[in-house]
Amino acid sequence: MTSFTAEDFKNGQILLFDKPLEWTSFQVVNKVRWLIRKNCGIKKIKVGHAGTLDPLATGLLVICTGKFTKRIEEFQGQEKEYTGTFTLGATTPSYDLETEIDATFATDHLSEEKLVQATTQFTGAIEQLPPIFSALKKDGKRLYEYARKGEEVKINARTVTISSFELTKIDLPKVDFRVSCSKGTYIRSLAHDFGRAVESGAHLSVLRRTKIGDFKVENAYTIDEFIETLPKPEKLT
Numbered sequence: 001m002t003s004f005t006a007e008d009f010k011n012g013q014i015l016l017f018d019k020p021l022e023w024t025s026f027q028v029v030n031k032v033r034w035l036i037r038k039n040c041g042i043k044k045i046k047v048g049h050a051g052t053l054d055p056l057a058t059g060l061l062v063i064c065t066g067k068f069t070k071r072i073e074e075f076q077g078q079e080k081e082y083t084g085t086f087t088l089g090a091t092t093p094s095y096d097l098e099t100e101i102d103a104t105f106a107t108d109h110l111s112e113e114k115l116v117q118a119t120t121q122f123t124g125a126i127e128q129l130p131p132i133f134s135a136l137k138k139d140g141k142r143l144y145e146y147a148r149k150g151e152e153v154k155i156n157a158r159t160v161t162i163s164s165f166e167l168t169k170i171d172l173p174k175v176d177f178r179v180s181c182s183k184g185t186y187i188r189s190l191a192h193d194f195g196r197a198v199e200s201g202a203h204l205s206v207l208r209r210t211k212i213g214d215f216k217v218e219n220a221y222t223i224d225e226f227i228e229t230l231p232k233p234e235k236l237t
Contacts, residue, residue, distance in 0.1 A: 004229050006040035010041060013069030014075075016220035019061045019209075025052045032063055039230035050075035051183075056097055058218040059209035078180060078213030080165065081180045086174045086191045088198070095131045095188035097206040105201040112170050118197040119165045123188060127157040131188050154223075160185040174205070176222035 004013065012136045018030055026049075033047040046069045059082075062075050089107040120208040142170045161182040169176035179187060195202025210217045217236065221229075 002229050003231075004040075005231065006036075006042050007116060009036050009040060009042065009045055009147065010066045012066040012071075013085070014062040014071075014215075015067055015226070016215055016217070017061045017063055017064065017226070018217055018220040018222055020223070021056055022055050024055050025049050025061055025092070028061055028223075029063060030224065032065075035227060035230060036224075039227075039232070046064050048072050051080065051209075052211055054098075054207070055190075057207040057209065059207075060215060060220055062210055062215055064214055067111050073219050075212060075215075077183050079180055079182060079211075080185070080209060081178065081211035082187050083168070083176070083178050083208050083210055084187065084204060086175045086194060086202045087205040088175060088195060088200050088202045090173075090203060091192065091195065091201040092203045093132070095192045097209070101203075103201060104193070107200055109175055110172060110198055110200060114198055115170060115175060116167055117165075118194060119167060121197055122194065123162050125159055125161050126185060128158050128160050128189050129155055130186050130191070131192075154218075158184065163192075165190075175202075178210075180211075 015032065017028055017032070020024065029047055029049050033045060036042060036045050038049070045065060047063060047065050048069045050064065050072045050124075053061055064072050064075070088110065089105050090101045091103045093102055134154065143205065150182065162179060162185065163182075164178070164180045166178050167175055168178055179185075181187075187207055191202050191204040208217070
């Protein structure tokens with residue numbers, strides 16, 4: 001396993017992490033920064049991530065340190081791959097499990113053919129409305145701030161690109177998927193729109209990011225594995 005020094009982190013490292021469920025991306029960054037400072041005896045170090053994952057998602061988080069934080073925008077713009085599960089027959093206001101089910105729908109009309117056919121509507125350049133429960137800003141406030149207060153807010157659709165969208169398992173009401181998409185794509189919105197397209201409802205119940213550009217989650221550290229790459233504080237001189 002790679003061993004890092006204080007100079008390595010200052011000069012710049014690209015670190016791949018497998019974000020745990022219910023951690024925010026910011027919490028992972030804070031933990032990594034704290035570990036580097038503590039174990040390497042550094043008072044100050046730049047650490048940032050390239051592409052936020054929701055707390056209810058797991059998977060690949062690219063973290064840059066030192067001089068490599070200048071490359072964050074480059075990595076954010078690369079294509080991403082996700083796997084996960086849509087649950088059909090019910091919607092939620094957040095389009096995922098953050099909020100409670102607000103409506104239920106029939107699923108007995110759904111066939112494998114109908115579900116697979118619907119994926120073709122969502123490949124290529126598509127217009128997508130971001131979820132109201134998102135961190136996007138409007139008039140200086142996060143959209144989820146409006147949503148949690150029950151305030152109405154107009155959200156503009158934006159163009160995103162989905163290069164591939166396949167269903168990997170159908171076991172109704174659950175449908176597993178794999179998606180490759182551009183920066184700015186909301187898989188929660190894809191779940192919601194997919195439910196409408198098959199004349200039912202759907203929400204995102206599992207999400208895992210597996211790739212960003214050429215970076216793959218199978219090459220990522222857990223927090224515990226990363227700790228093993230660091231100098232032990234007692235060995236610092």
